[in-house]
Amino acid sequence: MDSSQDTDHTDHTDRTDHTDPAPDPHRPDTDPHHPDTDFIRLDGVEKVFDVRKKTGFLRSERRQVRAVDSISFTVSRGEMVGYIGPNGAGKSTTIKMLTGILTPSGGRLRVAGIDPSRERTRLAQRIGVVFGQRTTLWWDLPLIDSYRLMHRMYRIPDTRYAENLDRCVELLQLGDLLDVPVRQLSLGQRMRGDIAAALLHDPEVLYLDEPTIGLDVVSKVRVREFLRDLNADRGTTVLLTTHDLSDIEQLCRRVMVIDHGRLMYDGPLTGLHEIGESERTLVVDLERELPPIDVESARVVKVEGPRQWLAFPAAQSAAPLVARIAAEYPLVDLSVREPDIEAVISRMYAEKATS
Amino acid sequence: MADLRNLRGLRDLRDLRGLRDLKERRDADSGFAPAGRSRLVDGLRAYRLIAWMWIRSTMAYRASFAMTVFGNFAGSALDFVAILLMFSRVDELGGYSLGQVAFLYGLSSAAFGLTDLALGSVDRLGQRVRDGTLDTLLVRPAPVLAQVAADRFALRRLGRITQGLLVLGYALFVVDISWTPLKVLLMPVMVVSGAAIFAAVFVAGAAFQFVAQDASQVTNSFTYGGTTLLQYPPTVFAKDLVRGVTFVLPLAFVNWLPALYVLGLPYPLDLPEWVAFLPPLVATACCALAGIAWRAGLRSYRSTGS
Amino acid sequence: MGAGRLYAAVAASGFRRYATYRVATAAGVFTNTVFGLILAYTYIALWDERPGLGGYDQAQAVTYVWIGQGLLSVVAVMGGGFEDEMIERIRTGDIAIDLYRPVDLQAWWLAADAGRAAFQLVGRGVLPMALGGLVFRLALPTDVGTWLAFLVAVLLGVLVSFALRYLVALSAFWFMDGAGVQQLAVLAAIFFSGLTLPLNAFPGALGELARALPWSALMQTPADVLLGERTGSGLLRTYAVQAAWAVALLAVGRLVQSAATRRVVVQGG
Numbered sequence: 001m002d003s004s005q006d007t008d009h010t011d012h013t014d015r016t017d018h019t020d021p022a023p024d025p026h027r028p029d030t031d032p033h034h035p036d037t038d039f040i041r042l043d044g045v046e047k048v049f050d051v052r053k054k055t056g057f058l059r060s061e062r063r064q065v066r067a068v069d070s071i072s073f074t075v076s077r078g079e080m081v082g083y084i085g086p087n088g089a090g091k092s093t094t095i096k097m098l099t100g101i102l103t104p105s106g107g108r109l110r111v112a113g114i115d116p117s118r119e120r121t122r123l124a125q126r127i128g129v130v131f132g133q134r135t136t137l138w139w140d141l142p143l144i145d146s147y148r149l150m151h152r153m154y155r156i157p158d159t160r161y162a163e164n165l166d167r168c169v170e171l172l173q174l175g176d177l178l179d180v181p182v183r184q185l186s187l188g189q190r191m192r193g194d195i196a197a198a199l200l201h202d203p204e205v206l207y208l209d210e211p212t213i214g215l216d217v218v219s220k221v222r223v224r225e226f227l228r229d230l231n232a233d234r235g236t237t238v239l240l241t242t243h244d245l246s247d248i249e250q251l252c253r254r255v256m257v258i259d260h261g262r263l264m265y266d267g268p269l270t271g272l273h274e275i276g277e278s279e280r281t282l283v284v285d286l287e288r289e290l291p292p293i294d295v296e297s298a299r300v301v302k303v304e305g306p307r308q309w310l311a312f313p314a315a316q317s318a319a320p321l322v323a324r325i326a327a328e329y330p331l332v333d334l335s336v337r338e339p340d341i342e343a344v345i346s347r348m349y350a351e352k353a354t355s
Numbered sequence: 356m357a358d359l360r361n362l363r364g365l366r367d368l369r370d371l372r373g374l375r376d377l378k379e380r381r382d383a384d385s386g387f388a389p390a391g392r393s394r395l396v397d398g399l400r401a402y403r404l405i406a407w408m409w410i411r412s413t414m415a416y417r418a419s420f421a422m423t424v425f426g427n428f429a430g431s432a433l434d435f436v437a438i439l440l441m442f443s444r445v446d447e448l449g450g451y452s453l454g455q456v457a458f459l460y461g462l463s464s465a466a467f468g469l470t471d472l473a474l475g476s477v478d479r480l481g482q483r484v485r486d487g488t489l490d491t492l493l494v495r496p497a498p499v500l501a502q503v504a505a506d507r508f509a510l511r512r513l514g515r516i517t518q519g520l521l522v523l524g525y526a527l528f529v530v531d532i533s534w535t536p537l538k539v540l541l542m543p544v545m546v547v548s549g550a551a552i553f554a555a556v557f558v559a560g561a562a563f564q565f566v567a568q569d570a571s572q573v574t575n576s577f578t579y580g581g582t583t584l585l586q587y588p589p590t591v592f593a594k595d596l597v598r599g600v601t602f603v604l605p606l607a608f609v610n611w612l613p614a615l616y617v618l619g620l621p622y623p624l625d626l627p628e629w630v631a632f633l634p635p636l637v638a639t640a641c642c643a644l645a646g647i648a649w650r651a652g653l654r655s656y657r658s659t660g661s
Numbered sequence: 662m663g664a665g666r667l668y669a670a671v672a673a674s675g676f677r678r679y680a681t682y683r684v685a686t687a688a689g690v691f692t693n694t695v696f697g698l699i700l701a702y703t704y705i706a707l708w709d710e711r712p713g714l715g716g717y718d719q720a721q722a723v724t725y726v727w728i729g730q731g732l733l734s735v736v737a738v739m740g741g742g743f744e745d746e747m748i749e750r751i752r753t754g755d756i757a758i759d760l761y762r763p764v765d766l767q768a769w770w771l772a773a774d775a776g777r778a779a780f781q782l783v784g785r786g787v788l789p790m791a792l793g794g795l796v797f798r799l800a801l802p803t804d805v806g807t808w809l810a811f812l813v814a815v816l817l818g819v820l821v822s823f824a825l826r827y828l829v830a831l832s833a834f835w836f837m838d839g840a841g842v843q844q845l846a847v848l849a850a851i852f853f854s855g856l857t858l859p860l861n862a863f864p865g866a867l868g869e870l871a872r873a874l875p876w877s878a879l880m881q882t883p884a885d886v887l888l889g890e891r892t893g894s895g896l897l898r899t900y901a902v903q904a905a906w907a908v909a910l911l912a913v914g915r916l917v918q919s920a921a922t923r924r925v926v927v928q929g930g
Contacts, residue, residue: 049659101493103657117657121397124496136491140412152404154496181415422841429848437857441703443864445710448703572688576695584699591706596698 038110039237040075040098040205045107047093047261067093069261070107077204078235080227082248082269085258091241094258095207098239099129112204125154128198132210135194137182143193144178147200154201161200168196171226188219195223199230206230208240212247224250279311281337282318287330295324306332394498401497405505413509420511427514431468434586435460435522449590454529455618456588461523462610463585466549467578468516470557473550474504475512477557478571478578481564484656493657500649503561530618538617541631548634549609553578555641556604558649565652581606589615589623597623608637667764668772675743675776679784686784689734693789697730701797707862715861720800721888725859727793728884731786735778735815736822736879738850740843743774743823744830748843751833757925767914770830771823778819802889810896814883817903821878824910825850831914834921855881875906 047068052061068090075081085091096102097109100116100123109116114123137146151161169175172192177185185193191211198206208227212220228251230236242248248255248269255272257265265272282298285307292300293308298321302309312321318336325331413420438460442453451459480503483489492502532538560574567573581600589597589611601607601624608630615622616631679686701723708719717725733739747770750756759766793799802808829846836842851857853876860871860881871877882899885891891899 096490099494101490101657103654105658120493121394121496121498124494127494129491129494131491134488134491138408138412140415141408145408145411149404149408153401419841423844426841426844426848430844433848433852433857436852440858440863440867441707444714444862445707447710449706567684567688569682569684570688572685572692576692580692580695580699583696587699587703587706592699592702596702 036077038074039077039112041110043072043108044070045097045104045109046070047097047102048105066261071263073256073263073266075237077237079254080231080238080252082252082255083239083241084248084255089259090261091258092209095209095241099127099207125201126204128203128206130194130198130208130211132213135190136197137193139183140181142179142181146197150197150200156201164200164202168199171229172196188215191215191219191223205237210242211240212242212244227251280314282310282312282321283335283337284308284310284325285333287332293325293329295321297321398498398501402501402505405502406508409508410510423511424514427511428518431464431515431518449588451588454526457522458526458530458618459588459610459614460586461519461526462545462614463582464519465516465523466546466609467553467582468512468519469550470553471515472512474554474557476507477503477561478574479506480561481568481571484565485568499653532617533619541613541617545610545613545634548638551638552609552641555645556581558645562648562652565656585610605637608634668768671769671772672776675773676780679777679780689785690788693730693733693785694792697727697789697793701726715859720798723797724799724801724888725884727790727799728887729856729880730789732880732883734781734785736818737826738854738856738879740826740847742777742826743770744826747830748833760922760925767827767918770827774823800888802887807887807889811883811887813900814886817900817907818879818883820907821875821903821910824907824914825875827914828917831917831921834924850876854879875910878903878906
């Protein structure tokens with residue numbers, strides 16, 4: 001509707017393209033590109049959106065939002081990296097730039113030596129993408145039909161396809177599901193089906209956007225095991241975004257935290273835990289309203305009627321704590337909550353502010 | 356698929372700069388891509404694969420499929436029933452007989468039906484942008500336009516083509532036409548060019564939805580509205596409207612001008628006789644413009660993500 | 662909260678929900694205007710050839726076009742109201758939850774649909790007619806009474822439209838894929854509401870049949886009222902016919918609904 005605004009946009013993108021010396025297709029070999037250590041490389045990558053905000057019935061205000069603000073990192077071939085952050089932090093935007101869906105507004109970005117936004121389809125042959133909340137499978141058709149489509153669309157040689165399919169079917173336990181229409185699969189089965197679909201063409205990189213969201217415990221375990229094996233056996237580089245810290249704990253040696261479009265942390269998960277000094281929460285339901293529970297090694301952080309929340313160090317076992325409370329208080333029910341990423345990150349900020 | 360060919364030709368031209376290097380590099384390091392494929396071939400191939408999946412998908416509900424084929428046929432037939440009802444009360448409309456109107460109707464419906472069959476789903480683009488499923492197409496190794504066009508490929512749309520062709524058959528039976536070889540040749544050229552012009556409107560409308568996601572209705576008024584307009588004689592409409600669909604949005608080249616040549620009736624706006632032979636050129640130009648619009652739309656999406 | 666206030670709140674939220682789709686509304690107005698233009702010119706040609714067809718003069722015929730384009734979305738001739746959502750709920754089984762709620766299912770959806778219709782009347786009804794008035798000379802009444810009489814006829818039309826679409830939605834209890842039924846229902850509505858051609862211009866027995874069917878209450882009847890074709894006792898008779906259809910179809914809807922409910926209960930939801 002507002003065409004002038006969109007002209008702005010395209011101009012903006014073009015300009016950055018021109019000032020960037022790298023994407024000249026005539027001299028691909030002059031890229032200072034080390035195929036293994038710089039397998040994925042971002043140099044000051046930016047993504048700026050124009051956001052229109054309604055300020056009245058017909059009036060709106062335009063504002064620039066830096067969804068990704070000068071992010072630089074490299075990922076080596078065969079690494080498995082967790083990319084985490086709160087909602088709206090810029091995770092998905094980064095993934096979209098890495099897969100060629102979005103064009104960066106600035107900076108330089110290469111995946112396997114390819115500029116994703118310029119050579120989207122060529123890159124597509126070499127990457128696999130799984131969107132946790134959106135299936136790419138054919139809803140009304142048996143699972144196997146979606147794989148046959150991938151076979152042809154990605155021009156996978158027959159023997160390669162057969163091998164890869166067999167392996168995925170075995171490891172993801174899809175054998176009984178191949179002839180079932182996708183709409184009849186459970187969420188966990190569908191996710192396994194989606195992961196297999198993303199791997200049939202032997203991608204060198206696999207991006208997973210929230211791969212365990214909404215899955216039951218068994219499916220989560222199965223998906224994680226599979227990803228670990230994939231990374232170990234095939235050397236597939238894996239980059240995953242998640243809300244579930246245990247995904248990262250069990251899969252990734254390296255984690256990157258992004259917030260407000262900036263890279264806040266890049267290192268091992270243990271380091272993040274130290275910074276975050278993370279705590280778990282014990283939620284206790286008592287028979288009646290009582291004064292805050294008084295035990296060592298845990299502190300009450302919230303009381304709401306007969307329900308109380310106690311925080312205790314993540315490293316400490318919950319069992320003795322539960323035993324103590326059960327002995328001294330009229331306990332009805334309890335549950336343990338793992339620290340979530342938001343909590344870890346907010347603690348990270350608090351640490352930074354005090355230090 | 357002439358429409359896609361035109362679009363692709365244009366795109367290739369624009370990409371000519373780095374094309375050769377690209378190809379060499381692609382062959383060198385892409386695992387199993389055969390050499391020498393063009394984006395046109397890629398697009399048509401992906402289109403074929405996806406369309407076939409949708410055909411199989413709809414066949415999962417056979418009864419429903421039969422019902423929707425009938426519905427599609429009946430839906431477009433109702434337009435013609437309205438015309439029949441009009442002619443039950445009058446002998447002429449805008450100076451045209453029923454047979455002559457049927458001739459216009461059949462040509463407009465056949466051309467539109469072909470386009471609707473081939474890429475009737477592109478008007479769902481706004482929906483795909485809204486729910487984010489466009490992203491899943493962008494990570495596949497095939498042109499997005501081909502994937503969007505093949506989306507929900509529906510054989511039920513054969514109902515509309517069939518209905519249009521039946522009316523055209525009826526018109527050819529009742530209308531006196533002094534056939535010449537040129538007129539015979541013009542008939543298929545007219546339908547194919549007309550389909551290509553409609554295709555350009557569909558694609559340009561889809562491109563507009565990159566900007567305004569809820570505006571699929573606007574596209575409808577040019578596509579469905581366009582074919583409805585062309586079903587009636589040009590003499591019925593105000594001069595300015597006819598000028599608009601001749602010089603601005605050249606729908607008049609879908610059937611009006613070439614059909615009037617075949618029928619031997621006077622043109623609107625005192626246009627010269629040779630305009631009847633312009634449809635292929637007009638179609639090419641429209642598709643080129645639509646291709647540019649599509650590219651601009653897609654680029655805007657990829658730079659804004661919405 | 663009293664039942665009246667509950668349904669008023671449901672209607673208000675139906676109104677607001679459609680009011681949020683501003684681009685879609687503008688696009689819809691645009692489409693109505695384009696189709697209005699095309700139809701208006703064909704009607705002019707038709708009435709040129711046959712003045713007084715169906716008892717309308719040419720100005721009335723053109724006005725009929727714009728009334729039709731204005732009412733098209735209000736009485737949901739093409740569908741697209743609450744029924745899509747209701748069919749979805751039937752298909753997913755969520756409807757079982759609705760049946761156990763302490764509200765009347767039919768009244769609930771009617772309230773939501775009334776809210777939608779009210780918005781469409783304001784958002785999509787007025788503008789096409791105004792734009793049509795810029796291009797053509799329209800035969801619109803100048804007295805407030807006729808306009809009020811028109812609004813009553815529209816209200817009754819919305820009721821009949823709702824009752825018909827409620828039956829269509831309920832059919833999803835029996836047909837797994839309701840698209841076919843929906844499509845046929847829309848085709849019947851397009852043809853027999855008088856959207857393509859005024860029903861009084863239909864020839865002979867077909868015309869009499871079309872005017873006797875419930876769909877005539879959606880568009881033809883309100884248009885006739887606004888065009889001043891129904892006055893005095895004729896107007897009351899017209900209302901009575903519309904109301905009778907509304908009551909009868911709503912009653913059938915309740916019967917079918919209870920049959921459907923039994924079905925759900927038997928299947929265990």
